Amino acid sequence: MLLHIPQVLAQAEVAEIRQALDTQGWVDGLRSTGPQAANVKRNLQLDTSSPVFAPLSQRIAQALQRHPLFVSAVLPATMLPPMFNRYEGGGHYGNHIDNTIQTDRFTGQKVRTDVSTTVFLNDPDEYEGGELIAEDSFGTHEIKLDAGDAIVYPSTSLHRVEPVTRGVRVASFLWTQSLVRDAWRRSMLFELDMTILKLRNQFGDTAEVVALTGHYHKLLQQWAET
Ligand SMILES: O=C(O)CCC(=O)C(=O)O
Ligand SMILES: [Fe+2]
Structure with a gap:
Protein backbone atom coordinates (compact mmCIF):
# COMPACT_ATOMS: atom_id res chain seq x y z
CA MET A 1 0.00 0.00 0.00
CA LEU A 2 1.21 3.46 -0.93
CA LEU A 3 -0.37 6.09 1.27
CA HIS A 4 -0.36 9.84 0.83
CA ILE A 5 -0.21 11.58 4.22
CA PRO A 6 -1.21 15.22 3.86
CA GLN A 7 0.18 18.09 5.95
CA VAL A 8 2.75 16.36 8.09
CA LEU A 9 4.33 19.81 8.30
CA ALA A 10 2.57 23.18 8.12
CA GLN A 11 3.75 25.65 5.47
CA ALA A 12 5.53 27.79 8.09
CA GLU A 13 7.46 24.74 9.37
CA VAL A 14 8.45 23.77 5.83
CA ALA A 15 9.76 27.30 5.24
CA GLU A 16 11.82 27.22 8.46
CA ILE A 17 13.28 23.79 7.68
CA ARG A 18 14.08 24.80 4.11
CA GLN A 19 15.85 27.92 5.30
CA ALA A 20 18.02 25.95 7.73
CA LEU A 21 18.77 23.38 5.00
CA ASP A 22 19.58 25.87 2.26
CA THR A 23 22.78 27.05 3.87
CA GLN A 24 24.47 23.98 5.33
CA GLY A 25 26.53 20.85 4.76
CA TRP A 26 25.37 18.97 1.63
CA VAL A 27 27.58 16.03 0.62
CA ASP A 28 27.52 13.47 -2.20
CA GLY A 29 24.68 10.98 -1.61
CA LEU A 30 27.01 8.16 -2.66
CA ARG A 31 28.67 8.31 0.77
CA SER A 32 25.78 6.45 2.39
CA THR A 33 25.02 3.95 -0.35
CA GLY A 34 25.83 0.33 -1.12
CA PRO A 35 27.55 -0.59 -4.41
CA GLN A 36 24.39 -1.54 -6.36
CA ALA A 37 22.45 1.64 -5.61
CA ALA A 38 25.63 3.70 -6.11
CA ASN A 39 25.51 2.86 -9.84
CA VAL A 40 22.22 4.74 -10.19
CA LYS A 41 22.35 7.45 -7.52
CA ARG A 42 23.18 11.10 -8.31
CA ASN A 43 22.06 13.40 -5.53
CA LEU A 44 23.21 15.27 -2.45
CA GLN A 45 22.44 14.48 1.16
CA LEU A 46 22.71 16.54 4.30
CA ASP A 47 25.82 15.48 6.21
CA THR A 48 24.62 13.74 9.37
CA SER A 49 27.40 15.47 11.31
CA SER A 50 26.14 18.94 10.27
CA PRO A 51 24.94 20.91 13.33
CA VAL A 52 21.50 21.37 11.74
CA PHE A 53 21.01 17.65 11.13
CA ALA A 54 19.85 16.43 14.57
CA PRO A 55 17.28 19.17 15.32
CA LEU A 56 15.77 19.05 11.82
CA SER A 57 15.74 15.27 11.76
CA GLN A 58 14.01 15.14 15.16
CA ARG A 59 11.44 17.64 13.97
CA ILE A 60 10.48 15.45 11.02
CA ALA A 61 10.36 12.32 13.21
CA GLN A 62 8.13 14.00 15.78
CA ALA A 63 5.78 15.42 13.15
CA LEU A 64 5.29 11.95 11.65
CA GLN A 65 4.87 10.25 15.01
CA ARG A 66 2.17 12.78 15.91
CA HIS A 67 0.25 12.22 12.67
CA PRO A 68 -2.63 9.75 13.24
CA LEU A 69 -2.56 8.48 9.62
CA PHE A 70 1.17 7.73 9.80
CA VAL A 71 0.78 5.92 13.11
CA SER A 72 -2.16 3.85 11.89
CA ALA A 73 -0.62 2.96 8.50
CA VAL A 74 2.97 2.37 9.62
CA LEU A 75 2.51 1.11 13.21
CA PRO A 76 6.02 2.31 13.99
CA ALA A 77 8.25 0.31 16.31
CA THR A 78 11.62 1.93 15.55
CA MET A 79 12.32 4.83 13.25
CA LEU A 80 15.73 5.55 11.77
CA PRO A 81 16.66 9.24 11.99
CA PRO A 82 15.08 11.06 9.01
CA MET A 83 17.71 12.17 6.47
CA PHE A 84 17.57 14.94 3.85
CA ASN A 85 18.32 14.82 0.14
CA ARG A 86 18.56 17.32 -2.68
CA TYR A 87 18.33 16.82 -6.44
CA GLU A 88 19.15 19.47 -9.05
CA GLY A 89 20.81 19.81 -12.46
CA GLY A 90 19.66 16.37 -13.69
CA GLY A 91 20.15 14.74 -10.25
CA HIS A 92 18.21 11.48 -9.95
CA TYR A 93 18.11 8.11 -8.24
CA GLY A 94 17.53 5.16 -10.58
CA ASN A 95 15.58 1.99 -9.81
CA HIS A 96 16.59 0.37 -6.53
CA ILE A 97 15.31 -1.38 -3.44
CA ASP A 98 16.30 0.00 -0.06
CA ASN A 99 18.55 -2.10 2.18
CA THR A 100 16.45 -4.28 4.47
CA ILE A 101 18.68 -3.98 7.50
CA GLN A 102 20.16 -0.62 8.35
CA THR A 103 22.17 0.52 11.33
CA ASP A 104 21.17 3.65 13.20
CA ARG A 105 24.39 5.66 12.92
CA PHE A 106 23.79 7.35 16.28
CA THR A 107 22.76 4.37 18.44
CA GLY A 108 24.32 1.47 16.52
CA GLN A 109 20.94 -0.31 16.64
CA LYS A 110 20.10 -2.57 13.70
CA VAL A 111 16.69 -1.72 12.26
CA ARG A 112 14.63 -3.76 9.78
CA THR A 113 13.24 -1.37 7.15
CA ASP A 114 9.57 -2.21 6.59
CA VAL A 115 8.24 1.17 5.48
CA SER A 116 9.97 3.90 3.46
CA THR A 117 8.81 7.51 3.73
CA THR A 118 9.50 10.65 1.75
CA VAL A 119 8.40 14.04 3.11
CA PHE A 120 8.38 16.59 0.29
CA LEU A 121 9.89 19.98 1.16
CA ASN A 122 9.26 21.77 -2.16
CA ASP A 123 5.99 22.44 -3.92
CA PRO A 124 5.65 20.63 -7.27
CA ASP A 125 5.78 23.85 -9.31
CA GLU A 126 9.23 24.69 -7.93
CA TYR A 127 10.93 21.99 -10.02
CA GLU A 128 10.59 19.93 -13.18
CA GLY A 129 10.89 16.12 -12.94
CA GLY A 130 11.76 14.63 -9.56
CA GLU A 131 8.73 12.33 -9.42
CA LEU A 132 9.10 9.37 -7.06
CA ILE A 133 8.09 6.32 -9.09
CA ALA A 134 7.20 3.31 -6.95
CA GLU A 135 5.86 -0.11 -7.85
CA ASP A 136 3.47 -2.08 -5.70
CA SER A 137 1.27 -5.12 -6.35
CA PHE A 138 -1.26 -2.90 -8.15
CA GLY A 139 1.17 -1.30 -10.59
CA THR A 140 3.47 1.69 -10.93
CA HIS A 141 2.72 4.98 -9.20
CA GLU A 142 4.06 8.48 -9.84
CA ILE A 143 4.29 10.63 -6.75
CA LYS A 144 4.94 14.37 -6.55
CA LEU A 145 3.31 15.96 -3.52
CA ASP A 146 2.84 19.40 -1.99
CA ALA A 147 5.53 20.65 0.38
CA GLY A 148 4.83 19.23 3.85
CA ASP A 149 3.05 16.11 2.55
CA ALA A 150 4.48 12.59 2.82
CA ILE A 151 4.23 9.28 0.99
CA VAL A 152 4.73 5.93 2.73
CA TYR A 153 5.37 2.70 0.83
CA PRO A 154 6.70 -0.77 1.62
CA SER A 155 10.50 -0.80 1.67
CA THR A 156 10.43 -3.89 -0.54
CA SER A 157 9.06 -1.79 -3.44
CA LEU A 158 11.25 -1.08 -6.45
CA HIS A 159 11.41 2.72 -6.78
CA ARG A 160 13.29 5.60 -8.35
CA VAL A 161 13.42 9.40 -8.47
CA GLU A 162 13.24 10.92 -11.96
CA PRO A 163 15.89 13.47 -13.00
CA VAL A 164 15.26 17.01 -11.78
CA THR A 165 15.72 19.14 -14.91
CA ARG A 166 14.71 22.55 -13.50
CA GLY A 167 14.84 23.95 -9.97
CA VAL A 168 15.67 21.98 -6.84
CA ARG A 169 13.88 19.11 -5.11
CA VAL A 170 14.59 18.86 -1.38
CA ALA A 171 13.03 16.10 0.70
CA SER A 172 13.36 14.22 3.93
CA PHE A 173 13.45 10.43 3.67
CA LEU A 174 13.43 7.76 6.33
CA TRP A 175 12.82 4.15 7.18
CA THR A 176 10.70 2.62 9.90
CA GLN A 177 10.58 -0.82 11.41
CA SER A 178 6.92 -1.59 11.90
CA LEU A 179 5.30 -3.59 14.70
CA VAL A 180 3.78 -5.59 11.82
CA ARG A 181 6.39 -6.76 9.32
CA ASP A 182 3.97 -7.93 6.60
O1 LIG B 1 14.06 11.10 -2.60
C1 LIG B 1 13.19 10.24 -2.47
O2 LIG B 1 11.97 10.48 -2.56
C2 LIG B 1 13.57 8.78 -2.20
C3 LIG B 1 15.01 8.57 -1.87
C4 LIG B 1 15.37 7.13 -1.89
O3 LIG B 1 14.74 6.33 -2.53
C5 LIG B 1 16.49 6.64 -1.07
O4 LIG B 1 17.28 7.46 -0.54
O5 LIG B 1 16.63 5.42 -0.93
FE1 LIG C 1 15.16 4.35 -1.89
Missing part, protein backbone atom coordinates in the same frame (compact mmCIF):
# COMPACT_ATOMS: atom_id res chain seq x y z
CA ALA A 183 2.75 -5.15 4.26
CA TRP A 184 -0.59 -6.84 3.54
CA ARG A 185 -1.39 -7.28 7.24
CA ARG A 186 -0.46 -3.64 7.87
CA SER A 187 -2.76 -2.53 5.11
CA MET A 188 -5.66 -4.67 6.43
CA LEU A 189 -5.20 -3.22 9.93
CA PHE A 190 -5.12 0.29 8.48
CA GLU A 191 -8.37 -0.23 6.54
CA LEU A 192 -10.07 -1.70 9.59
CA ASP A 193 -8.88 1.16 11.79
CA MET A 194 -10.13 3.78 9.31
CA THR A 195 -13.51 2.05 9.03
CA ILE A 196 -13.89 1.86 12.80
CA LEU A 197 -13.06 5.57 12.99
CA LYS A 198 -15.82 6.39 10.47
CA LEU A 199 -18.32 4.20 12.34
CA ARG A 200 -17.43 5.90 15.64
CA ASN A 201 -18.00 9.31 14.04
CA GLN A 202 -21.33 8.19 12.57
CA PHE A 203 -22.76 6.16 15.44
CA GLY A 204 -20.61 6.80 18.52
CA ASP A 205 -19.23 3.99 20.65
CA THR A 206 -22.04 1.49 20.10
CA ALA A 207 -21.59 -2.10 21.31
CA GLU A 208 -20.78 -3.09 17.71
CA VAL A 209 -18.11 -0.40 17.37
CA VAL A 210 -16.55 -1.52 20.66
CA ALA A 211 -16.63 -5.14 19.44
CA LEU A 212 -14.94 -4.19 16.16
CA THR A 213 -12.31 -2.22 18.07
CA GLY A 214 -11.69 -5.35 20.12
CA HIS A 215 -11.30 -7.30 16.90
CA TYR A 216 -8.70 -4.79 15.68
CA HIS A 217 -6.71 -5.23 18.88
CA LYS A 218 -6.94 -9.01 18.73
CA LEU A 219 -5.45 -8.97 15.23
CA LEU A 220 -2.73 -6.58 16.35
CA GLN A 221 -2.02 -8.82 19.33
CA GLN A 222 -1.60 -11.77 16.94
CA TRP A 223 0.57 -9.94 14.41
CA ALA A 224 2.62 -7.37 16.31
CA GLU A 225 6.24 -8.08 17.18
CA THR A 226 7.92 -5.80 19.70
Whole structure:
Protein backbone atom coordinates (compact mmCIF):
# COMPACT_ATOMS: atom_id res chain seq x y z
CA MET A 1 0.00 0.00 0.00
CA LEU A 2 1.21 3.46 -0.93
CA LEU A 3 -0.37 6.09 1.27
CA HIS A 4 -0.36 9.84 0.83
CA ILE A 5 -0.21 11.58 4.22
CA PRO A 6 -1.21 15.22 3.86
CA GLN A 7 0.18 18.09 5.95
CA VAL A 8 2.75 16.36 8.09
CA LEU A 9 4.33 19.81 8.30
CA ALA A 10 2.57 23.18 8.12
CA GLN A 11 3.75 25.65 5.47
CA ALA A 12 5.53 27.79 8.09
CA GLU A 13 7.46 24.74 9.37
CA VAL A 14 8.45 23.77 5.83
CA ALA A 15 9.76 27.30 5.24
CA GLU A 16 11.82 27.22 8.46
CA ILE A 17 13.28 23.79 7.68
CA ARG A 18 14.08 24.80 4.11
CA GLN A 19 15.85 27.92 5.30
CA ALA A 20 18.02 25.95 7.73
CA LEU A 21 18.77 23.38 5.00
CA ASP A 22 19.58 25.87 2.26
CA THR A 23 22.78 27.05 3.87
CA GLN A 24 24.47 23.98 5.33
CA GLY A 25 26.53 20.85 4.76
CA TRP A 26 25.37 18.97 1.63
CA VAL A 27 27.58 16.03 0.62
CA ASP A 28 27.52 13.47 -2.20
CA GLY A 29 24.68 10.98 -1.61
CA LEU A 30 27.01 8.16 -2.66
CA ARG A 31 28.67 8.31 0.77
CA SER A 32 25.78 6.45 2.39
CA THR A 33 25.02 3.95 -0.35
CA GLY A 34 25.83 0.33 -1.12
CA PRO A 35 27.55 -0.59 -4.41
CA GLN A 36 24.39 -1.54 -6.36
CA ALA A 37 22.45 1.64 -5.61
CA ALA A 38 25.63 3.70 -6.11
CA ASN A 39 25.51 2.86 -9.84
CA VAL A 40 22.22 4.74 -10.19
CA LYS A 41 22.35 7.45 -7.52
CA ARG A 42 23.18 11.10 -8.31
CA ASN A 43 22.06 13.40 -5.53
CA LEU A 44 23.21 15.27 -2.45
CA GLN A 45 22.44 14.48 1.16
CA LEU A 46 22.71 16.54 4.30
CA ASP A 47 25.82 15.48 6.21
CA THR A 48 24.62 13.74 9.37
CA SER A 49 27.40 15.47 11.31
CA SER A 50 26.14 18.94 10.27
CA PRO A 51 24.94 20.91 13.33
CA VAL A 52 21.50 21.37 11.74
CA PHE A 53 21.01 17.65 11.13
CA ALA A 54 19.85 16.43 14.57
CA PRO A 55 17.28 19.17 15.32
CA LEU A 56 15.77 19.05 11.82
CA SER A 57 15.74 15.27 11.76
CA GLN A 58 14.01 15.14 15.16
CA ARG A 59 11.44 17.64 13.97
CA ILE A 60 10.48 15.45 11.02
CA ALA A 61 10.36 12.32 13.21
CA GLN A 62 8.13 14.00 15.78
CA ALA A 63 5.78 15.42 13.15
CA LEU A 64 5.29 11.95 11.65
CA GLN A 65 4.87 10.25 15.01
CA ARG A 66 2.17 12.78 15.91
CA HIS A 67 0.25 12.22 12.67
CA PRO A 68 -2.63 9.75 13.24
CA LEU A 69 -2.56 8.48 9.62
CA PHE A 70 1.17 7.73 9.80
CA VAL A 71 0.78 5.92 13.11
CA SER A 72 -2.16 3.85 11.89
CA ALA A 73 -0.62 2.96 8.50
CA VAL A 74 2.97 2.37 9.62
CA LEU A 75 2.51 1.11 13.21
CA PRO A 76 6.02 2.31 13.99
CA ALA A 77 8.25 0.31 16.31
CA THR A 78 11.62 1.93 15.55
CA MET A 79 12.32 4.83 13.25
CA LEU A 80 15.73 5.55 11.77
CA PRO A 81 16.66 9.24 11.99
CA PRO A 82 15.08 11.06 9.01
CA MET A 83 17.71 12.17 6.47
CA PHE A 84 17.57 14.94 3.85
CA ASN A 85 18.32 14.82 0.14
CA ARG A 86 18.56 17.32 -2.68
CA TYR A 87 18.33 16.82 -6.44
CA GLU A 88 19.15 19.47 -9.05
CA GLY A 89 20.81 19.81 -12.46
CA GLY A 90 19.66 16.37 -13.69
CA GLY A 91 20.15 14.74 -10.25
CA HIS A 92 18.21 11.48 -9.95
CA TYR A 93 18.11 8.11 -8.24
CA GLY A 94 17.53 5.16 -10.58
CA ASN A 95 15.58 1.99 -9.81
CA HIS A 96 16.59 0.37 -6.53
CA ILE A 97 15.31 -1.38 -3.44
CA ASP A 98 16.30 0.00 -0.06
CA ASN A 99 18.55 -2.10 2.18
CA THR A 100 16.45 -4.28 4.47
CA ILE A 101 18.68 -3.98 7.50
CA GLN A 102 20.16 -0.62 8.35
CA THR A 103 22.17 0.52 11.33
CA ASP A 104 21.17 3.65 13.20
CA ARG A 105 24.39 5.66 12.92
CA PHE A 106 23.79 7.35 16.28
CA THR A 107 22.76 4.37 18.44
CA GLY A 108 24.32 1.47 16.52
CA GLN A 109 20.94 -0.31 16.64
CA LYS A 110 20.10 -2.57 13.70
CA VAL A 111 16.69 -1.72 12.26
CA ARG A 112 14.63 -3.76 9.78
CA THR A 113 13.24 -1.37 7.15
CA ASP A 114 9.57 -2.21 6.59
CA VAL A 115 8.24 1.17 5.48
CA SER A 116 9.97 3.90 3.46
CA THR A 117 8.81 7.51 3.73
CA THR A 118 9.50 10.65 1.75
CA VAL A 119 8.40 14.04 3.11
CA PHE A 120 8.38 16.59 0.29
CA LEU A 121 9.89 19.98 1.16
CA ASN A 122 9.26 21.77 -2.16
CA ASP A 123 5.99 22.44 -3.92
CA PRO A 124 5.65 20.63 -7.27
CA ASP A 125 5.78 23.85 -9.31
CA GLU A 126 9.23 24.69 -7.93
CA TYR A 127 10.93 21.99 -10.02
CA GLU A 128 10.59 19.93 -13.18
CA GLY A 129 10.89 16.12 -12.94
CA GLY A 130 11.76 14.63 -9.56
CA GLU A 131 8.73 12.33 -9.42
CA LEU A 132 9.10 9.37 -7.06
CA ILE A 133 8.09 6.32 -9.09
CA ALA A 134 7.20 3.31 -6.95
CA GLU A 135 5.86 -0.11 -7.85
CA ASP A 136 3.47 -2.08 -5.70
CA SER A 137 1.27 -5.12 -6.35
CA PHE A 138 -1.26 -2.90 -8.15
CA GLY A 139 1.17 -1.30 -10.59
CA THR A 140 3.47 1.69 -10.93
CA HIS A 141 2.72 4.98 -9.20
CA GLU A 142 4.06 8.48 -9.84
CA ILE A 143 4.29 10.63 -6.75
CA LYS A 144 4.94 14.37 -6.55
CA LEU A 145 3.31 15.96 -3.52
CA ASP A 146 2.84 19.40 -1.99
CA ALA A 147 5.53 20.65 0.38
CA GLY A 148 4.83 19.23 3.85
CA ASP A 149 3.05 16.11 2.55
CA ALA A 150 4.48 12.59 2.82
CA ILE A 151 4.23 9.28 0.99
CA VAL A 152 4.73 5.93 2.73
CA TYR A 153 5.37 2.70 0.83
CA PRO A 154 6.70 -0.77 1.62
CA SER A 155 10.50 -0.80 1.67
CA THR A 156 10.43 -3.89 -0.54
CA SER A 157 9.06 -1.79 -3.44
CA LEU A 158 11.25 -1.08 -6.45
CA HIS A 159 11.41 2.72 -6.78
CA ARG A 160 13.29 5.60 -8.35
CA VAL A 161 13.42 9.40 -8.47
CA GLU A 162 13.24 10.92 -11.96
CA PRO A 163 15.89 13.47 -13.00
CA VAL A 164 15.26 17.01 -11.78
CA THR A 165 15.72 19.14 -14.91
CA ARG A 166 14.71 22.55 -13.50
CA GLY A 167 14.84 23.95 -9.97
CA VAL A 168 15.67 21.98 -6.84
CA ARG A 169 13.88 19.11 -5.11
CA VAL A 170 14.59 18.86 -1.38
CA ALA A 171 13.03 16.10 0.70
CA SER A 172 13.36 14.22 3.93
CA PHE A 173 13.45 10.43 3.67
CA LEU A 174 13.43 7.76 6.33
CA TRP A 175 12.82 4.15 7.18
CA THR A 176 10.70 2.62 9.90
CA GLN A 177 10.58 -0.82 11.41
CA SER A 178 6.92 -1.59 11.90
CA LEU A 179 5.30 -3.59 14.70
CA VAL A 180 3.78 -5.59 11.82
CA ARG A 181 6.39 -6.76 9.32
CA ASP A 182 3.97 -7.93 6.60
CA ALA A 183 2.75 -5.15 4.26
CA TRP A 184 -0.59 -6.84 3.54
CA ARG A 185 -1.39 -7.28 7.24
CA ARG A 186 -0.46 -3.64 7.87
CA SER A 187 -2.76 -2.53 5.11
CA MET A 188 -5.66 -4.67 6.43
CA LEU A 189 -5.20 -3.22 9.93
CA PHE A 190 -5.12 0.29 8.48
CA GLU A 191 -8.37 -0.23 6.54
CA LEU A 192 -10.07 -1.70 9.59
CA ASP A 193 -8.88 1.16 11.79
CA MET A 194 -10.13 3.78 9.31
CA THR A 195 -13.51 2.05 9.03
CA ILE A 196 -13.89 1.86 12.80
CA LEU A 197 -13.06 5.57 12.99
CA LYS A 198 -15.82 6.39 10.47
CA LEU A 199 -18.32 4.20 12.34
CA ARG A 200 -17.43 5.90 15.64
CA ASN A 201 -18.00 9.31 14.04
CA GLN A 202 -21.33 8.19 12.57
CA PHE A 203 -22.76 6.16 15.44
CA GLY A 204 -20.61 6.80 18.52
CA ASP A 205 -19.23 3.99 20.65
CA THR A 206 -22.04 1.49 20.10
CA ALA A 207 -21.59 -2.10 21.31
CA GLU A 208 -20.78 -3.09 17.71
CA VAL A 209 -18.11 -0.40 17.37
CA VAL A 210 -16.55 -1.52 20.66
CA ALA A 211 -16.63 -5.14 19.44
CA LEU A 212 -14.94 -4.19 16.16
CA THR A 213 -12.31 -2.22 18.07
CA GLY A 214 -11.69 -5.35 20.12
CA HIS A 215 -11.30 -7.30 16.90
CA TYR A 216 -8.70 -4.79 15.68
CA HIS A 217 -6.71 -5.23 18.88
CA LYS A 218 -6.94 -9.01 18.73
CA LEU A 219 -5.45 -8.97 15.23
CA LEU A 220 -2.73 -6.58 16.35
CA GLN A 221 -2.02 -8.82 19.33
CA GLN A 222 -1.60 -11.77 16.94
CA TRP A 223 0.57 -9.94 14.41
CA ALA A 224 2.62 -7.37 16.31
CA GLU A 225 6.24 -8.08 17.18
CA THR A 226 7.92 -5.80 19.70
O1 LIG B 1 14.06 11.10 -2.60
C1 LIG B 1 13.19 10.24 -2.47
O2 LIG B 1 11.97 10.48 -2.56
C2 LIG B 1 13.57 8.78 -2.20
C3 LIG B 1 15.01 8.57 -1.87
C4 LIG B 1 15.37 7.13 -1.89
O3 LIG B 1 14.74 6.33 -2.53
C5 LIG B 1 16.49 6.64 -1.07
O4 LIG B 1 17.28 7.46 -0.54
O5 LIG B 1 16.63 5.42 -0.93
FE1 LIG C 1 15.16 4.35 -1.89
